[in-house]
Amino acid sequence: MANGINSRSDGNYHDQMDMIEKCPDCGSEDIATDETRGEKICTTCGVVILSRMIDTGKEWRAFTANEQKKRSRTGSPMKLTIHDKGLTTMIGWDDKDAAGNKLSSRRRAEIYRLRKWQMGPRLYDSKGKNLTQALAELERLSSQLSISQSLKEFTALIYRKAFDKGLVRGRTIDGMIAASLYAASRIRKVPRPLAEIANESRANKKEVGRCYRLLIRYLDLEIPVADPMDYVARFGEELNLSSKAQKQAYKILEKAKKEGLSVGRDPPGLAASAIYISSILENERKTQREIASLARVTEVTVRNRYKELVKKLEISFVIQKSPYKIFNSK
DNA sequence: AAGACGAAAGTGGTTGA
DNA sequence: TCAACAACTTTCGTCTT
Numbered sequence: 001m002a003n004g005i006n007s008r009s010d011g012n013y014h015d016q017m018d019m020i021e022k023c024p025d026c027g028s029e030d031i032a033t034d035e036t037r038g039e040k041i042c043t044t045c046g047v048v049i050l051s052r053m054i055d056t057g058k059e060w061r062a063f064t065a066n067e068q069k070k071r072s073r074t075g076s077p078m079k080l081t082i083h084d085k086g087l088t089t090m091i092g093w094d095d096k097d098a099a100g101n102k103l104s105s106r107r108r109a110e111i112y113r114l115r116k117w118q119m120g121p122r123l124y125d126s127k128g129k130n131l132t133q134a135l136a137e138l139e140r141l142s143s144q145l146s147i148s149q150s151l152k153e154f155t156a157l158i159y160r161k162a163f164d165k166g167l168v169r170g171r172t173i174d175g176m177i178a179a180s181l182y183a184a185s186r187i188r189k190v191p192r193p194l195a196e197i198a199n200e201s202r203a204n205k206k207e208v209g210r211c212y213r214l215l216i217r218y219l220d221l222e223i224p225v226a227d228p229m230d231y232v233a234r235f236g237e238e239l240n241l242s243s244k245a246q247k248q249a250y251k252i253l254e255k256a257k258k259e260g261l262s263v264g265r266d267p268p269g270l271a272a273s274a275i276y277i278s279s280i281l282e283n284e285r286k287t288q289r290e291i292a293s294l295a296r297v298t299e300v301t302v303r304n305r306y307k308e309l310v311k312k313l314e315i316s317f318v319i320q321k322s323p324y325k326i327f328n329s330k
Numbered sequence: 331a332a333g334a335c336g337a338a339a340g341t342g343g344t345t346g347a
Numbered sequence: 348t349c350a351a352c353a354a355c356t357t358t359c360g361t362c363t364t
């Protein structure tokens with residue numbers, strides 16, 4: 001392996017990098033380093049001397065000296081889902097020194113005290129305790145609902161803000177986490193119905209709703225107006241609806257919005273009924289029950305919405321008799 | 331039997347006096 | 348602070364396929 005940091009026999013990577021001064025191919029000393037690709041290239045003959053270089057630079061950018069100062073750190077990138085943001089050095093648990101020798105009993109006692117000191121602020125400090133518990137709950141919820149890592153981190157950020165403003169006091173941690181997740185999903189435009197989140201949470205829907213209202217009231221979160229369209233893709237996916245039917249649903253919702261039928265209506269419910277109609281129009285009929293349970297509303301709501309839509313949007317149906325088919329007569 | 335329908339009563343939140 | 352109100356839920360009997 002000529003260029004391998006993978007290969008042990010190449011020795012220390014940095015030594016190797018420093019050693020290279022001449023191109024092994026043509027002997028030229030004009031060697032360029034391509035930082036973005038992680039390669040060293042001979043500018044005379046074009047041969048790649050070293051590839052897959054380790055980037056020892058930073059993963060962030062800074063535009064002013066101030067920013068540069070603020071962002072500098074050592075260690076791994078900050079993660080908001082870890083209660084101390086992942087910035088720690090741990091004292092190991094095996095009683096050995098760096099060389100692997102056993103410690104003397106006196107030294108061992110000393111290390112034991114140090115460990116205790118280290119754990120102290122993490123577990124015993126009330127904020128740390130709260131966040132530890134909250135983030136464990138977030139982890140649990142996220143895996144139940146298959147929430148992306150980035151949305152998880154965003155949720156954690158919202159929760160931290162809420163905590164710092166003292167909003168958690170008097171509310172349950174579970175409720176607050178669920179509410180933060182709901183808010184995060186709304187802001188990122190990948191909403192889940194509140195009821196869906198509440199269903200997996202240990203807090204009930206009422207509690208989550210209360211916490212959510214608290215969040216938007218006291219953290220100035222810019223939450224976009226709930227749009228039924230944001231639900232269509234996900235519901236459609238779960239129902240195995242064709243993209244044609246999904247498009248049909250979008251069209252219906254667009255019209256509904258123009259007619260002002262969407263104001264004051266529960267967006268998941270509205271999305272559900274639009275999907276119900278389009279599933280019929282495209283001959284991929286789904287039952288009201290199936291769609292309703294996905295959107296976490298009752299069949300009654302789906303019915304009411306869909307009756308309304310059909311009537312006001314003049315989607316005139318001709319209901320045929322026997323195989324219970326509905327055709328679009330334009 | 332499953333799905334759709336709609337009436338009636340109940341729930342929790344918002345609004346406006 | 349309280350009553351009216353709109354949207355949604357729960358429950359249930361009936362009709363259709």
